[in-house]
Amino acid sequence: MESSQQQDQKQPSSIGQAIKQQVLKAWQPVPTINSTIILFAILSVYFLSMGIVLNVYSGEINQQSFRYDAYCQGYPVCEFPIALDTDYKAPIYFYYQLDNFYQNQRRYITSKSVEQLSGQQGLGVGDLSTCYPVITNGQMGKNLSINATPLSSNDPAIPCGLIAQSYFNDTFNITYEVNDEVTNVTVSNEGIAWPTDLGLYANTNISQQWLNVTDERFIVWMRVAAMPNFRKLWGIINQDLQQGRYTIVIENNYNSSAYGGKKFIVFSTTNQFGGKNEFLSVAYICVGVASSLVTIAFCLKKYFSRVDHKKL
Template sequence: MSDNQQQKEDKTTFLHAFKQQIMKAWQPVPTLNSTIIVFAILSTIFLVFGIVLVVFTNKIIDYKVRYDTKCSTINYPKPDTVFNPAICTATFTVTEDMEAPVFVYYELTNFYQNHRRYVKSKSVVQLQGDSVSYSDVSNCEPIIYYSDLRKYRFVDKSLKDGDYAWPCGLIAASLFNDTYALYDPNGNKVDISSNNIAWPSDKSTKYKNRDMSIQWTSVEDERFMVWMRTAALPDFRKLWGRIDQKVTAGVYTIQIQNNYPVDSFDGTKSFVLSTANAFGGRNSFLGISYLVMGIICFIILMVFVFKKFRQNKPKQEKEK
């Protein structure tokens, strides 16, 4: 048989096997010993990672001040009047020095940013600074025009009701707009920067201003970019700024411009001052999850070890 004929025959055999689904395959058959080894490795990995994450998380210094109960209720005036937000203050004690950088967060509770209608209510084309038609902003419903936006927040009177709201959509319309001023124990204002708080990919590709004369807010503001990344859970923290200097122990005062109402969704809001580690901010859930999975794998491991011991015991008795 020639080489060409052999190759044709091999190809025909392969195609027949492929069509009939009788191709050779390797299927691992777990044994008691291999199962014990797998669960021993998994339990070790999960427990080690869990312990490391918990230890790192416990080293984070974190101070939270809930202030929605300290500040007066926000009563919005009529649209044809000027809105003067309330200013309130709160104090808290830093018990140990916090090394730079120190991060400033705001925390909201009972705010469901993961609702499908809310998440899709934005225009990617508009946020990138391109000209838009109605089809480009149709996903922004119910906030498409400035007349729609004025039902949710105050915007400049020079922006016409019939123009497209820029930016449009529910996410942008619900932008968190409380502001903070932090003062150290000596009464000096602490500089809180909004630089480098958004993702680099967001800053470079996703957000670009079109024309500030037709926009009610800047989409290149990093606090806006942080807000636009919707949270998966109803209770969340978002980065508001960073302090690039050491925060020493003492009594600090927060001056809050109280703009953002939380009564309508029965929520709370808090000011948070925190350090971070190699894994980010405080997050006990991840470390605890690893520990729980490690313990489960260890329990399964012990079950298989006990089973192996039971199997070996009759053999040892027979040998005697």
């Protein structure tokens, strides 16, 4: 009795044997002309409807961009006049845009210290090889900390690396005039960074840092862009802006002419699908049209096949 049970345990199961012998039954769909027509008809309806919806929603988004580097060239501070051509409802997203800046270069992307940015203390120059070629305060070109404490040129720069060195440091102050009274527009830098990124940054020692690494504008800059022309969020305006003329006082610190670039500021609203994105709606519509053409082709094929069959 025991020997027969042991033999039964040694025998592989039918499923296991079928897997090893690769003889499991498989279901393979056999497409027919009717199922193909139904499939492509569903795809065409879905993509066309989504494309139209996205296009309508994208058209409702207000967005304007203004190039200011040529206007402010040679001036450390300049007053840049703009005109909003429509009313903007809060929240309004205020971006800066850089053209011809390649943040996707391999050496640039890796030039930072994750340990340093996370607040780890006691890191010396020898521990920051990933920040090459910008490791020390001297290489970073900084001699004062955030609280104006002198920095040694041979000490590690906090933060170090090429990404931190090229940090976008232009500032913007938006004002408008009503009844001969100048009013400031508050641009908040809270909530502009990804929530997942906020926990990755921590200060080590303010008296040894040339920059506050928990500043959300710095955190946004550290998430490198994939393309040479990109926008990054500088702040959020939590008040409505009326159509009209505004003045932006710009501290023109960032040198874009060194790499042949351009600088813009962008005002934009959003909707349930995010910011203005005409490409996505066009892509959906193109796929929907292509699916419709395939559906029509198969319908014609089915029709002529029936005609030929009747003739026979």
